Amino acid sequence: MKNYKDIMKHIKYIALLIIVSVITSCSSDFLEPTPDSGITADSYFNNADEVETGIIAIYDAWQGVNSTSLSDNHSIQYEFYLTEMRSDNTRTKSQEGEAAQFEFYNVEATNGIVGNYYASMYNTIFRANIVLDNLGVVSNADKAVAFEAEAKFNRALAYFNLVRLYGDVPLIDKVISPLDTEVQYTRVATSSVYDLIVSDLTTAIGGLDNTYKTRASKAAAQALLAKVHLTLGNYSEAQSLCEAVIGSGFGLMDNFNDVFYQERNKEIIFAIGYESALSSDSQNFSAEWMNGVGRTSGVNYVTNDVIAALDEFGGDRTQYSYRNDASQTTQNQVTKYLPNGESGGDDGKTFINDATLAGNDWIVLRYADVLLMHVEAILAGGNETVDAQALSSFQKVRDRAGLTSTVTIVTKDALLLERRVELAFENHRLFDLVRFGRAESVLSAFSAVNGLGYSSSDLLLPIPQREINLSNGQMSQNSGY
Structure with missing residues (x-):
């Protein structure tokens, strides 16, 4: 396959051809924008190379647009607002504007950042669905399998983010018409969304290898599916997947700082790639x-x-x-x-x-996360473990941090704390609190101490008011909004 960086230099033009009117936060047709060019997805894809440009367009959607306008989709560049700033980890400096709604737990359905992220995830899903809809032009069977796997990994990641942040969401698993409002505005139960996520990631594992770090890989699909199974309480499945990643040649960097500044290193399993100085491929x-x-x-x-x-x-x-x-x-x-x-x-x-x-680069999955997920899987919802494999994985993370005292037991609270200090500011904390069953107690106490307004309904974001309005009453709003 082509070099990732080389392809990214051309992707803005290619994405324009494939998905010409890319969604904006005020568009009603975000699932299939109306093209203003003679070249559309139906006429563009004719061979494997052109399908691969569609694959790269999915990563372009993950990158988001480096701008200051809420009319542009910012995707992963805005994720920290919806995750870290709704946990006990971060806040605004000035406590002003839409951004402060997240730290004060008074997010409104009209919040532009909430709507932007929602639209961005569906943009990613749309691009993945376009690739899946055009696999028939790929004559090489192995490439077709790999492209399907890569598109489904990305679709699964987008849906995993959506379902954890918004709850029941529309489930679009194919390219649809803008007139298909029944699909576009019907919220589907989270269990059905998770069924698609598990299916997509299972397909991804079977069709990928570990060639890339800024594109989908087998290990990335295994690690992500492990986290999905942990979320669903399927601990034995999660343990097996973590152990598969552990045996795949990844390792911890000796120096913690190097994880973030020696990019695409041995600890990185999957990251969203950026290049400095170029407005088309950089981040702010x-x-x-x-x-x-x-x-x-x-x-x-x-x-x-x-x-x-x-x-x-x-x-x-x-x-x-x-x-x-x-x-x-x-x-x-x-x-x-x-x-x-x-x-x-x-x-x-x-x-x-x-x-x-x-x-x-924005790190989505790294090896230390997998080691701690391995401990969590072995803990299996219990309060403590002395299992040798769990202790070994936990010890490795602690050793790298210079905390070399021998670990003889890992409690649930100790694991949650270790995840916090290891993965701080990497958009994991809120999801960890929910998965560990600690969100209500931790965030209530944090809110009380800091004069915030947390209530249990704040664990989910509102469905963007724009979507409610466009659905003509078809979409319901989350409780509390």
């Missing part, structure tokens, strides 16, 4: 997290709660996870994704290169 979330560099004056700022956890339990990870904002010493910034790895100088906002055109 790294800049957003700094002081007055990005679109805002600081979001995803670190809470005192997670600072206390990192300071006491983070070991060597702490120094590479957050830092003090030199321009306002009561504030603290995430440092796992400093733009292009630059420190920003003493003021926290002077960078050698344009911080809003950062090239940091």
Whole structure:
């Protein structure tokens, strides 16, 4: 297959041909945009090379658009708002605007970021469905299998994000007409969505190898399916999948900081790839997290709660996870994704290169996560384990952090804490709290201490009001909104 970076240089033009009127946050036709060019998906795909450009267009959807406009889909670049900033890990600096709705648990159905992410995930699903709809032009059977696997991995990941964040969602497993509102606006039970996710990832595992880190791989599909099974309480299946990844040649980086700044290293299982300086392939979330560099004056700022956890339990990870904002010493910034790895100088906002055109890859799955999922699978919902395999996986993560005392037992709370300090600011915390059954107690207590407005209905986001309106009453809203 072609080199990922080379293909990405041309993908903006190719994606324009395939999906010409890409969805916007105010479009009603986001599942099949109306083309304004003579070349459409129906006429474009004629061979394997052209189908592969459709595959790469899916990753372009994951990248999102590096802009300041909510009319552009930002995809993974906005995910931290919906995950980390709704947990006890991060908040805004100024406590103002739409962004502050997440930390205060008063998210409105009209929130543009909520609508943007929802539309972005369906854009990704749409592009995957286009590829799956055109596999018939691929004459090489092996390539057809690989392309199907890759498209289904991406579709599964998008649906996994949607179902965990919004609950029951429309289930679109093929290209549909904009007039097919019955499918477009019918919310399907989460169990049915999970059935498709499991099926897609099972297909992906059977059709992929471990060639790539910024494209789907067998290990990425195994790790993602393990997390799905953990979410569903299927612990033995999750354990087997984790052990398959553990035996696939991945490893922990010796230095925790190198995980994030020696990109596509041995610890990375799957990441969304970015390239610096090019507006078409760069990202600005790294800049957003700094002081007055990005679109805002600081979001995803670190809470005192997670600072206390990192300071006491983070070991060597702490120094590479957050830092003090030199321009306002009561504030603290995430440092796992400093733009292009630059420190920003003493003021926290002077960078050698344009911080809003950062090239940091976004890590979706890495080996340390799999090791801790392995422990979770063996724990199997229990309160503690002394299983030797679990202790070994847990010990490896602790050892890398410089916490080398021998582990003789792992409790559920200790595992949740370890996941927090290892994976802080990587968009796992909220999902971990829900999966471990701790979200209600932890977030209620955090809310009470900080004067926030958490209630149990806040575990799901609202269905975007735009979708409710366009459905003419066909779509129902989540409780609490």
